[in-house]
Amino acid sequence: MAKPLLSAAVSMRTKRKSTGDLPSGKERAAKHPRTTLDAFFSPKVSVRMGSGIDGVAGGVKDKMHDVVLSDEQRQVLKMVVEDGRNVFFTGSAGTGKSLLLKAIISALKKKHAKKSDIVSVTASTGMAASNIGGMTIHSWGAIAPTVESVDKLISYIRKARPALQRWKATQILIIDEVSMVDGHLFERLAAIATKLRKKTDRPFGGIQVGFLFFLGIALLI
Numbered sequence: 001m002a003k004p005l006l007s008a009a010v011s012m013r014t015k016r017k018s019t020g021d022l023p024s025g026k027e028r029a030a031k032h033p034r035t036t037l038d039a040f041f042s043p044k045v046s047v048r049m050g051s052g053i054d055g056v057a058g059g060v061k062d063k064m065h066d067v068v069l070s071d072e073q074r075q076v077l078k079m080v081v082e083d084g085r086n087v088f089f090t091g092s093a094g095t096g097k098s099l100l101l102k103a104i105i106s107a108l109k110k111k112h113a114k115k116s117d118i119v120s121v122t123a124s125t126g127m128a129a130s131n132i133g134g135m136t137i138h139s140w141g142a143i144a145p146t147v148e149s150v151d152k153l154i155s156y157i158r159k160a161r162p163a164l165q166r167w168k169a170t171q172i173l174i175i176d177e178v179s180m181v182d183g184h185l186f187e188r189l190a191a192i193a194t195k196l197r198k199k200t201d202r203p204f205g206g207i208q209v210g211f212l213f214f215l216g217i218a219l220l221i
């Protein structure tokens with residue numbers, strides 16, 4: 001049987017329940033340990049199985065499964081979400097990168113729920129972008145592939161208001177499958193960010209960047 005594929009539906013299970021839902025006193029403490037920071041970064045994530053190709057083929061029932069992140073996955077999630085660090089991680093096939101990326105996106109969106117436009121989720125290809133509920137890096141940044149000059153690109157972006165808003169508002173940029181982004185495009189993205197955001201002293205104009213590499217994740221934070 002084909003291995004189930006992940007969809008973008010990953011949700012953190014760290015939300016506090018109202019006290020009315022829980023028993024009180026010692027029983028409650030035993031059954032429902034207090035939510036600690038450590039517990040926050042030991043999230044259970046629900047993964048929708050059977051979507052994607054398997055789902056289309058109808059081979060697997062669409063069903064939510066709880067999984068617990070491994071120590072390594074939790075460590076990366078904490079570095080990105082809590083510490084706000086630029087993180088790149090890689091690994092061979094099936095080591096849980098995609099699941100972790102979805103958990104990271106979910107945690108970032110939850111953390112920044114009141115200012116959701118500061119988190120941007122992108123990928124180098126349309127397929128990868130759609131798998132994580134994002135858009136291609138070209139669409140996100142209004143990068144016309146035929147335009148070479150950074151200044152021309154910037155004047156084009158200034159006229160494309162939604163893209164301009166994204167460039168200015170984004171504080172955390174995730175790029176999935178960053179290995180498909182060539183160095184030249186990457187340099188242009190960095191140059192545009194620096195010029196548009198007017199923070200010339202900081203790489204990428206101060207955007208935190210994260211990447212999911214071909215076999216891993218790269219975040220620009």
Ligand SMILES: Nc1ncnc2c1ncn2[C@@H]1O[C@H](COP(=O)(O)OP(=O)(O)OP(=O)(O)O)[C@@H](O)[C@H]1O
Nearest residue numbers: 067068069070092093094095096097098099100215
């Ligand atoms: N912490 C975990 N607990 C249980 N299952 C997990 C965990 N992390 C990942 N998995 C499962 O392992 C399988 C492989 O994970 P995933 O697709 O994220 O790997 P990957 O590194 O992205 O693989 P590839 O490079 O081939 O795309 C998936 O079925 C996923 O649901």
